[in-house]
Amino acid sequence: MDLKQMIRIIPDFPKSGVLFKDITTLLKDGNAYAQTIDSLVGMSRNLEPELIVGPEARGFVAGAPLAYALKAGFVPARKPGKLPAKVVSYEYELEYGVDSLEIHEDSIKPGQRVLIADDLLATGGTASSTVKLVEKLGGLVVGLIFVIELSYLDGRKMLDGYNVMSLLRY
Numbered sequence: 001m002d003l004k005q006m007i008r009i010i011p012d013f014p015k016s017g018v019l020f021k022d023i024t025t026l027l028k029d030g031n032a033y034a035q036t037i038d039s040l041v042g043m044s045r046n047l048e049p050e051l052i053v054g055p056e057a058r059g060f061v062a063g064a065p066l067a068y069a070l071k072a073g074f075v076p077a078r079k080p081g082k083l084p085a086k087v088v089s090y091e092y093e094l095e096y097g098v099d100s101l102e103i104h105e106d107s108i109k110p111g112q113r114v115l116i117a118d119d120l121l122a123t124g125g126t127a128s129s130t131v132k133l134v135e136k137l138g139g140l141v142v143g144l145i146f147v148i149e150l151s152y153l154d155g156r157k158m159l160d161g162y163n164v165m166s167l168l169r170y
Contacts, residue, residue, distance in 0.1 A: 003039075004168055007033040007148070021148050021170065023119055027061060036167065037046060037169030038064070040117070040145055041069045043165050047142040049115035051075050055101060055130050056082070056119050062147055063117035072115070075107040077130050092129040103137070110116050121146040121166060124158030131162065 006026040013020040026032045040062065048068060054063025055077040067074035080089065080100055087102040108114060114134045121127060121144075131141050141162060149155065149166030156164050 001032060003032060003036060007168070021120070021150070023058070023061075023147060026147075030110055036147060037065045037069060037138055039167050040147070043167070044115055044143060044145050045070060047115055047163070048113060048144055050113045051115070051139070053077055053103070053108075053114055053116050053130055053134055053139075055116075055118055055126050058085050058119035059117055059130075060147075062119050065161045066115075066117050066145070070115075073141065075103055075114075077103050077133060079098040088133060090129045090132045096155040101126070101133055102134050105137065108134060108137040112139050113142045114139040115142055117146075118144075119147045121149040121155040121159075121164070122153045124153075124155030127155065128158045131159070 006029060008022040008025040010020040010022055049072045051073045052063045052067035053075045054060045056079050060076060064074050080102055083102055083104055086105050088105045089100050089102040091100040106126040116130050127144055129155055134141050143163035144159060149169045151169050
């Protein structure tokens with residue numbers, strides 16, 4: 001199945017000139033979703049991750065089933081105030097402000113092999129911030145894997161030196 005055909009393109013969202021890649025149409029099709037996860041598993045199995053870290057919220061959609069299939073643990077990277085125990089955080093700049101991600105400080109042990117999974121690589125800001133969080137706790141980032149990469153936004157440049165994989169590229 002051609003997974004690109006399962007992605008809905010929405011013009012001018014969230015602002016004029018943007019062609020938004022909507023994965024909800026892929027997710028609602030059981031066969032397409034299964035093929036997506038199976039493909040991500042095939043791309044990353046040789047990395048032997050112990051943990052998958054998925055940034056809120058669509059990183060959960062790719063990361064949790066990937067963790068299950070690879071028999072790895074799953075660690076959510078959340079927006080501030082969403083996790084109940086002690087956290088570490090990383091603040092990063094957006095086009096018009098600042099955002100941050102948090103993970104529990106006991107979620108990654110030094111030296112653990114970590115694969116970061118998300119639905120989309122665009123400018124690389126969220127992915128780079130997630131890398132910083134993992135490394136702050138001593139985790140070893142063995143790769144980053146994405147369902148979609150918007151290669152024209154050069155997000156890979158922010159992740160230079162890391163193993164970056166994407167299933168679909170635009």
